[in-house]
Amino acid sequence: MIQLTDAEFNELVTYIKKNYGINLIKKRLLIEARMYSVLAKHGFTSFTEYINLIKRDPAELNTMLNKLTTNHTYFMREPRHFEFLKDVILPGQKQLNKNKVLKIWSAGCSTGEEAYTAVMVMKDFFALDKTWDYRILATDISTHVLERAKLGVYSPESLKNIPAPWEKRYFKKTSSNEYAISEEIKREVIFKRLNLMEPFPFRSRFDLIFCRNVMIYFDQQTKNNLIKKFYDILKPGGYLFIGHSETVQRDTVDFKYIEPSIYLKG
Ligand SMILES: C[S@@+](CC[C@H](N)C(=O)[O-])C[C@H]1O[C@@H](n2cnc3c(N)ncnc32)[C@H](O)[C@@H]1O
Structure with missing residues (x-):
């Protein structure tokens, strides 16, 4: 797993909260786990490289949102x-x-x-x-x-x-x-x-x-x-x-x- 530094974690959490409302301040491990395969695919060894990529590539930003949102649901939930x-x-x-x-x-x-x-x-x-x-x-x-x-x-x-x-x-x-x-x-x-x-x-x-x-x-x-x-x-x-x-x-x-x-x- 590639670990987030404090600075990377703060930058990512602040960005997501400001733009999408989602507060991931208690989800450091979740971010590291869910983003691992994406970073590995790009051959990155740090989150800084990935943060630079999402800043210039909207498709990659979209991939990150797909990974970090929690989507659990089912029919007739809360009937x-x-x-x-x-x-x-x-x-x-x-x-x-x-x-x-x-x-x-x-x-x-x-x-x-x-x-x-x-x-x-x-x-x-x-x-x-x-x-x-x-x-x-x-x-x-x-x-x-x-x-x-x-x-x-x-x-x-x-x-x-x-x-x-x-x-x-x-x-x-x-x-x-x-x-x-x-x-x-x-x-x-x-x-x-x-x-x-x-x-x-x-x-x-x-x-x-x-x-x-x-x-x-x-x-x-x-x-x-x-x-x-x-x-x-x-x-x-x-x-x-x-x-x-x-x-x-x-x-x-x-x-x-x-x-x-x-x-x-x-
Ligand atoms: C847990 S699901 C809820 C699904 C359904 N409403 C239910 O109660 O079963 C939460 C959904 O909210 C979406 N979501 C989170 N932040 C959002 C935002 N800023 N704008 C639009 N959708 C958002 C997520 O992508 C996710 O699919």
Whole structure:
């Protein structure tokens, strides 16, 4: 393993935190372990050589982000959010939303399971009414996970919480014992690369934002700034879902607390 000097570690951690929000201050060993094969491939013997490379080569910077982001996810993770979508949000929309367009964003979508699960919930809910447009925007900083999300092929482990009727209806087993998601679900999700630290590029606002298990890697100030941006980009009456281990600090914004990890823009 190639070890980071204190100066190299500080430079890398500061750069990643400033540009991507991710705080790796306690992850020195993780950086050394995950970057080892990349440094070895280039024949580098120090991180200084690698830091110089990422400064001039955006593709290499991208490789580093692919390596250093934590992307664990699975279908039906934290199922209360999908229940709340089905039992509260969608009935409310059905009653009040006359143009029948729902705008949903999975921010920090990783390999797509969160967005695809939400589509399955909506397919069930709107089964008898095909006039609704509920395509989901799903974004992440890592191009590697976005490619996998677009491919839509998953391990049995990732499907462990999926209800049997959904597994039957929406997945096909591949020859390598994985599960390929159906086109019917895939076509409802648009995947794009987006860095949550940058100004949002949207022209219209959202009815629901999932940003679950993304901010755990951010410090408090970064979280507060991002939550303010989510508040501004939600429609009045829109909801924010965060991970169950995360919180929105009171006084940062006017979000109304509904229940753990569910917030409403009143
Ligand atoms: C653990 S996954 C969460 C996946 C899913 N939301 C869930 O709850 O299962 C966190 C994702 O956040 C992404 N991420 C981290 N920092 C980001 C940033 N600044 N902009 C966009 N995505 C980011 C990572 O690449 C990673 O795929």
